[in-house]
Amino acid sequence: MRLAVIGAGAVGRSVVELAGEHGHEVVAVADSSTAVVADGTGGPGADDSAGVDPDAVVARKSERGIVGDDDPDDALAADYDVLVEATPTTLGDAEPGFSHVTTALERDRHAVLANKGPVAERYGDLRAAVADSDGEIRFEATVGGAIPAVSTVEDIEPGHVTAVRGVLNGTANFILTRMAAEGLDYDHVLAEAQDLGVAEADPSFDVDGTDAALKCVILANVLSFGAADDPADAREFTLADADVSGIRDVPGSALRLAAEDGQTVRLIGEATGETVRVAPRLVPENGTLAVSGTQNIVQIETSHAGRLNISGRGAGGPETASAVLGDVGRLE
Numbered sequence: 001m002r003l004a005v006i007g008a009g010a011v012g013r014s015v016v017e018l019a020g021e022h023g024h025e026v027v028a029v030a031d032s033s034t035a036v037v038a039d040g041t042g043g044p045g046a047d048d049s050a051g052v053d054p055d056a057v058v059a060r061k062s063e064r065g066i067v068g069d070d071d072p073d074d075a076l077a078a079d080y081d082v083l084v085e086a087t088p089t090t091l092g093d094a095e096p097g098f099s100h101v102t103t104a105l106e107r108d109r110h111a112v113l114a115n116k117g118p119v120a121e122r123y124g125d126l127r128a129a130v131a132d133s134d135g136e137i138r139f140e141a142t143v144g145g146a147i148p149a150v151s152t153v154e155d156i157e158p159g160h161v162t163a164v165r166g167v168l169n170g171t172a173n174f175i176l177t178r179m180a181a182e183g184l185d186y187d188h189v190l191a192e193a194q195d196l197g198v199a200e201a202d203p204s205f206d207v208d209g210t211d212a213a214l215k216c217v218i219l220a221n222v223l224s225f226g227a228a229d230d231p232a233d234a235r236e237f238t239l240a241d242a243d244v245s246g247i248r249d250v251p252g253s254a255l256r257l258a259a260e261d262g263q264t265v266r267l268i269g270e271a272t273g274e275t276v277r278v279a280p281r282l283v284p285e286n287g288t289l290a291v292s293g294t295q296n297i298v299q300i301e302t303s304h305a306g307r308l309n310i311s312g313r314g315a316g317g318p319e320t321a322s323a324v325l326g327d328v329g330r331l332e
Contacts, residue, residue: 001328004028004078006100007086008061010317011114015084015324016054022325025051029067030075036068037078076103082328086114089214091239094121101126105133112327114141114320120214123221124236138327143215144168146319147312149298150222156302158226163301165270168215170294170315171199171206172247172267177292180264185252198294208246209278212269216278217242219271227273242276250280258282264290
């Protein structure tokens with residue numbers, strides 16, 4: 001498959017680097033201000049016969065902060081089979097990611113998203129665009145990095161899944177794990193996480209539960225639309241529909257008291273076809289949901305197959321790129 005990768009952050013660069021190992025060819029790459037397209041006009045990194053040169057694109061981005069000499073719109077207009085949308089997540093109108101995806105669909109091309117915004121905030125609009133296109137969308141990478149949460153729900157069939165819950169943010173989980181293990185307070189561990197690069201300078205998206213809530217909203221949309229006989233009868237979820245509490249106010253004393261009862265605290269998100277909730281919750285200290293560090297876990301409750309647990313790395317460039325490229329493979 002020929003890929004156009006929009007977004008040259010950690011995930012986009014990893015897709016460019018790993019696509020060849022999966023048998024795919026990258027024919028265009030764009031960041032927010034530049035692009036390189038394999039049509040002889042993209043300058044360094046462009047090659048008509050073999051797509052763009054991944055090493056040259058990644059090196060140029062690292063050294064100069066750009067991927068090429070073309071305009072980003074040239075990448076959207078390139079001759080590709082699948083658009084990979086890996087720009088940063090935005091809320092509300094989910095732009096520019098939403099427009100990138102609909103542009104691909106209008107051209108009857110497929111789109112694979114690592115960007116949570118369009119799927120969490122405008123899922124109904126995306127489904128309508130898919131209905132008018134010969135292209136499809138896939139978005140495994142929007143939930144849990146390398147963990148195959150969405151595809152597992154689809155394989156079971158959403159109508160046979162009663163709930164999906166889990167630990168879906170590595171930063172929050174690292175902080176809670178360290179607080180419990182060392183008896184430290186939130187502010188101390190947050191500073192440590194920032195020093196280690198586990199937490200952003202502004203950690204709000206993670207510690208306030210927004211990131212986990214977006215992932216649960218996406219799962220709720222999959223459950224709702226997947227179980228409906230008619231898409232018009234499905235309930236569409238957005239972040240505004242989620243009941244969200246973060247971890248800022250979890251005191252170290254709460255974790256110490258929990259440990260005395262053989263329990264610990266984790267930020268748990270839960271999605272059904274009717275509700276989305278994210279909040280710190282007590283879980284058994286040695287239980288399935290008590291994953292440590294930056295690990296994530298997804299727990300799927302089913303009507304006939306019992307409870308399924310899938311754990312692994314929920315973030316990271318290569319990990320998330322593996323989910324993107326898995327989706328590309330499903331479109332072949």
